[in-house]
Amino acid sequence: MKVLVCIKHVLDVAELKIDSKTRAPVLAGVPFKISDFDKNALEEAIKIKEKQGADVSVLSMGPERVKEGLKEALAMGADEAFAAISESYDTLVDSKVLAKAIEKIGFDLVLCGEASIDSYSGQMAPRVAERLEIPQITYAQKISLEDGKVTVERDMEDGIEVVEANLPCLISVVKTINEPRLPTIMQILAASKKATTTWSLGDLGIEGDLSKEKAIVVIENISPPSERKGVVFEGDDAVEQLAKVLVKEIGG
């Protein structure tokens, strides 16, 4: 049983600041981390390994720094780590790189988070599943594996949808599925000795200039000025002042 987890090494968006003059996000100095829900996916893979035995590999795509995230994943309990070194273009192009790497590693089950915290697009899971030509089960809040079959509870708007699928398939998980573990110091030390396999695009059989395959171009990325009034009431009669404007709004 091979479980493969895709993790994205992302900007910690909680640390992001906005330049007050240009209204552009300031990315310099912002730390990177494993995207939150990808950690839930990894935790789920390790749980499967502990319960019934599995070989857990982790894959990350991006620049050299993604190896830091992979080290953390190894410390959490992954067996093998793979870095596909590539610039990030858009979900169309990036999914191609990931799918090639996933095929090269081999898998019975692919796990990932429902979306990444930086762009929150939620596109990678369906895109990769389509490229691998396997079924996708998104928004998983519970996964059970038995006899080569997986049963998943999906957190949907209209209820909890129960889906059964044969392997291989791809599952994306939501935050509530589990609480990711913190690796111990011993695990962190042990992980630093585990090797990470590094692949270039050429190693994955991808030739040519990927930047030419981009489907979406960002024209602008700025923080819009707030259209809200931003009035903060102060002083002893703050609540009275607030009540007054609310009465007016409710009345009118």
Add this chain to the structure above:
Amino acid sequence: MIFVFSENPDVELELLTKGRELAEKAGTELSTLSFSEDGANDLIKYGADVAFLTEKPPEFYSEVYTDLIASLAEKYDLDTILIGGTKRGKETAPRIATRLEVGSAPDCFDLDIEDGGLIVKRRVYSGNSVATEKYEKKPQVATVPPMTFEKAEKDESRTGKIEKFEFTAKPVGKSIKGLKEKSKEGIKIEDAIYVVSGGRGVKAKGDFSLISQLAEAIGGEVGCSRPIASDLKWLSEDHWVGLSGHKVKPKIYIACGISGQVQHLAGMRDSGTIVAINKNSDAPIFKVADYGIVGDLYKVVPKLAELLKK
């Protein structure tokens, strides 16, 4: 030709509004998908020029809808595809775009068309920034969150074309075994005119009585942020306002003890007037608020309820 589709009938009408506007601007036709002749006629009256008619697949499998919509795109040369941003829509649009080897933009809250090229706006970096994006390839695929646009109105005089389309679903390698109900109290927070929400600033389940007293004072519903419904389960999920909860657009939204994480803001950002009550003056909720009080909700909320009752 522009194509819009949502499996959710309300969102379908919202997409028809925007699709109609874009089709007029681009001087092209607006198409959609229906599974019955009556439904197809209706969708034409709501704004479509062309309604593709095919047999309804028995279940919603994103793989099947990918086959269906990608086949339509290829046969009818659709150049813009807007999908309703429900969870089912959001897992299907990227799969369609991958099949067609094109781009897909998620959760677009603003869409425009220039010389046939779609230009979309969406929030990135945890809502800190707005990205404006255009497409290099066609068809251009985008998802639009529920309640982004007004529902289209019916015009009995509108006419259009029903185009029958043969489609047979292939096996997908998975099967839906059932739909379990989430615990519910039967409220529809998305329909409320006033919403008073509580977050982690409310320290105990019983203290939500403060929130409901304020809601009662103005005749509104009680909402909450993710931790309250999802982690602590103090309230059922039908109170949950946010990206994974419900999207609300009340006349007045009062956030009590809610810091304003992006997931929450995504659910209430379009409210008429936003009020924030939080003891932390740096809380992001103040950045989207019209009125705010920096203070202890345990003192402010009961006093406000008392004043508003009159």
